[in-house]
Amino acid sequence: MNENRANMGLSSPDEGWRRARSQPSLPEVHGSLRVPKTGSWIKKFLAFVGPGYLVAVGYMDPGNWATDIAGGSMFGYSLLSVIVLSNMMAIVLQALAGKLGIVTGRDLAQACRDHYRKPVAFTLWILCELAIAACDLAEVIGSAIALHLLFGIPLVYGVLITAVDVLIVLLLQNKGFRFIETLVVVLIVTIGGCFVTEIFLSKPDMGGIVHGFVPSTGLVTNPAMLYIAIGILGATVMPHNLYLHSSIVQTRRIEPTREGKRLAIKYATWDSSIALFFALFINAAILILSAATFHRAGMTEVAEIGDAYRLLTPLLGTTIGSILFGVALLASGQNSTLTGTLAGQIVMEGFLNIRLAPWLRRLITRLIAIIPAVIVTAIAGEKGTTELLILSQVILSLQLSFAVVPLIRFTNDKRKMGEFANPPWLKLVSWFIAAIIIGLNAYLLYGVFFGRA
Template sequence: MIDPSAMNPNDDAWRNKGSQPSLPEVHRSLQVPTKGSWLKKFLAFAGPGYLVAVGYMDPGNWATDIAGGAMFGYTLLSVILISNLMAILLQALAGKLGIVTGRDLAQACRDHYSKPVVFTLWLLCELAIAACDLAEVIGSAIALNLLFGLPLMYGVLITVLDVFIVLLLQNKGFRYIERLVIVLIFTIGACFITEIFLSNPDTPALFHGFIPTHHIVTNPAMLYIAIGIIGATVMPHNLYLHSSIVQTRRYEQTELGKREAIKYATWDSSIALFFALFINAAILIISAATFHEAGMTEVAEIGQAYDLLTPLLGTAVGSILFGVALLASGQNSTLTGTLAGQIVMEGFLNIRLKPWLRRLITRLIAIIPAVIVTAISGESGTAQLLILSQIILSFQLSFAVVPLIQFTSDKKKMGVFANPLWMKLLAWFVAGIIIALNIFLLYRTFFG
């Protein structure tokens, strides 16, 4: 029997009712067994976390990780670890919001805020998705250029086809998208395990790098790179994405059913984000073990890293694996970025476009500036555009984090699932750090 208090008693706390479900074509399409072992239930929930984790290892992260490792060795591994712990907390809250309320974060904002605020939040979020998509387009184009010598312009244009891959997979079922993403993540992981083995890092120094040091705060250059790593790691559109895709599971709409769903969804995203931690840490470790050890502290671009790995490692395999991982990363991020674009437009504006049209619009918003800059400035211009995309993401992050914490801490909206006091304090502390660091990053970028 369904517990009425666990459905949406919170509907009275929201302004608008009767919203269509998020991603209606796959909403509650995957059955979660009500009986059986905890492992069987967990495996039914496993998947959305890996789509979320993709955003934490996209090409936009690579430049900051490479620069951090080349300039400061293993020291900034602690920053990657702290960033990931922040991400685990925020993604858990996003999953909980979707499971408890049946709304994704974009719908929740539309239901709660006034129309001018909602429209502003939508514009900022679209800008962030376009910036993230821009990083994916450029990353994929650079990978195709490095691996096959394909001109950057052609690589940028080829990425338009990714839109139709997502559409085809989603029509076959959401599990197909999840499986492809997981295969690509493990491809990236396998490439970097081999790279670490080839680079032969200093193991004691590597583990010591995960311990925070005061030098990160006292050294302005190190602080700037550290903030860049945090800004590139915690992705705002992932919060919207996660709150939606957890609803692809058909779990019991009771208090117990929702508690189980929250538990397994949190496990799923937390485990997946540790894969993201490994990927980001691996990029920095390889950069530290090759470039920093060789005294090449100025390496900061993906193309530079690719060209230098072969002579430094003594084998072409290092560069090839680096390029393959970059291509897999760009393609993976494309899959999740197009989904996030659909969620945000439908959630904020309640506008329903055909999925192929929505994804084509999202992709063109990213491709047009990439084509223009590539045509005018070439490789150097795309590197600068990659940096700009991360600045835009940093700016938008606070506008996603604050509503998320506000909603999940509100007992009128969440009922018995509202954040306990310790989680409220921790979440607002994390939000305060993110906001302060991103303000500092923006200040240093434009005035420093």
């Protein structure tokens, strides 16, 4: 068996790992989607389309909206270049996550468990669970704010209503993985359609948009602009997305050969890269809308989602602007719920090698998010939920480095990846990205806890 694998140019699946593999990632859907062996490259590529869009959801969740709104209202179109830079970093890291899953047959959580000693793996699991709870908290608050803005439902009740999505997710999982992917794409298209209309109504300065994609010297000379830029960069790459992507790429039934894996890596990278350009459009659209309305009107301190919703109607001269904003926010929150559920399952099963019933796993994480949201909302109202949303992004920033560094280490290791290990240029690029993320998040966290200049 090992001789055959050697003849195919593949290393043993457990070579270079401290522990052998125990079970496949997401076993109920692992290898459940067939990849055609014949036909055009388009037909084969379409078989891989889907996981990238589930990943892209994390780059347009409610937690990112506040920094985009603040950046547009304060500095106009100037920070569009930062959104592009953060998206490029995300494309590289997600490509590495997909490659890890395809080549090793492990998701990132399983890889950490099989590589590190138990105390280290357990610590990484705790940190990741905190990040998922923080992400879930952002989804809860975002959905509750959307329900409040669209239907006048009090925030406390909106937070409680989000608990119902536990049942919705369970129903969707029973319909197959392709159905979940399709629904996510539909919601992303809904979000995109809302913002296309919003941009058309706001009549932005096209020259300003083009100029905004060129990095500004203000990023270095203006401390306030630098801080907002760091907020956009630091909160863009979501740690749970790396775990998620390394798992769901394995839902495709590929040929376990050198060529089969090479094609899978290529098409999976195309899928995630194209999907992340949609996330780039959404984030850029939020900033452009904010710049074209609030900044142009001299409102340079709009940073809260609720304020943005209420101000869009008088500035655009039509209620449809606010309504579309609220619909996009609700779709964003629900989309994040779907991917958050899968990420939670992947992390728990991967790190601990145990399985809980999906409804119980989801209920636990939902209660962790709902309880603080209910308490803060009841005491402090909308302002409190905004501060809680910011706190969730701080927690995500804290955990990010603990996901990025293992991912780069594993994909650089020839003992684990064989001929698919990162080439020298990609090693350099990936470690440079890691250094930027670690440095910027450290600076961001310092500013949050000790105040910025």
